Amino acid sequence: MSQNQRSSLLCPNCRRLISGDENPCPYCGLKNPSSSWQRLAGRGLSDGAQLLKILIGVNVAMYILSLLISARGTSLSPNPFFFLSPDNRSLLLLGASGYVPLERLHRWWSLISANYLHGSVMHIFFNMIALRQLGPLVLHEYGNYRMFIIYTLSGAAGFFVSSLAGVPFTIGASAAVCGLIGAALYFGKSRGGVYGHAIYRQIGGGAIGIFVFGFLVPAINNWAHAGGMLAGAALGFLLGYQERRREKQSHKIAALCCVVATALILLWAIFSGFYILLLA
Numbered sequence: 001m002s003q004n005q006r007s008s009l010l011c012p013n014c015r016r017l018i019s020g021d022e023n024p025c026p027y028c029g030l031k032n033p034s035s036s037w038q039r040l041a042g043r044g045l046s047d048g049a050q051l052l053k054i055l056i057g058v059n060v061a062m063y064i065l066s067l068l069i070s071a072r073g074t075s076l077s078p079n080p081f082f083f084l085s086p087d088n089r090s091l092l093l094l095g096a097s098g099y100v101p102l103e104r105l106h107r108w109w110s111l112i113s114a115n116y117l118h119g120s121v122m123h124i125f126f127n128m129i130a131l132r133q134l135g136p137l138v139l140h141e142y143g144n145y146r147m148f149i150i151y152t153l154s155g156a157a158g159f160f161v162s163s164l165a166g167v168p169f170t171i172g173a174s175a176a177v178c179g180l181i182g183a184a185l186y187f188g189k190s191r192g193g194v195y196g197h198a199i200y201r202q203i204g205g206g207a208i209g210i211f212v213f214g215f216l217v218p219a220i221n222n223w224a225h226a227g228g229m230l231a232g233a234a235l236g237f238l239l240g241y242q243e244r245r246r247e248k249q250s251h252k253i254a255a256l257c258c259v260v261a262t263a264l265i266l267l268w269a270i271f272s273g274f275y276i277l278l279l280a
Contacts (some may be wrong), residue, residue, distance in 0.1 A: 093273035154179020161227025182232025
């Protein structure tokens, strides 16, 4: 085996095979791609399929935790919308958002944590199915780092908008998922052509269905859906998509900031929630 073959590696940013002596990466321009810090920073978000599994896993784990600490026990209501529902107290402790948590309790971090909480088994099931269906498209067209930025910031924006609209208490990944819808709609409209128009029509039909469903079913937070969708479209415009602009170091740094913020907020929600339970 030659020395060049021994020193070759996958660029932590674009995942293309390059020489270990390359600086910057000839494909994406990443500086010092062979450094230990770059490899460590790129590992967590470099696999799109793994990223989706982690997101779904965290949502499921937080849902199970909310059931375990529910004071009144798990709801076994025959109504499918309330079957296996944690109580509002456990959801509030773990970081539910809305006008009350934000304006009265000043829990601004709940704009992030609420995206990982759900009110019933049907609630989390449909949100995770939507994430699993939309995620690969946004990962492919925007890249892993931009996808996670859109997911995180759109969810926070959706809950902020719904708080301004006076929604007192809200949870769910649907605001973040609607952010992915908004980004996909922007991509399809901006790209155009047969492929772009097909994406726009297909995703647009789904978006209309979400709002129709929201108006027909009580307790659906249409404000969060609309806010998340608009934020996703705006972020798609600001961040760009792969065909126009490859992912850059700045996208990686922003995504890692979102990862760290999300992890710290969820850990804070869990530990502070259990601390309050112990004091009660």
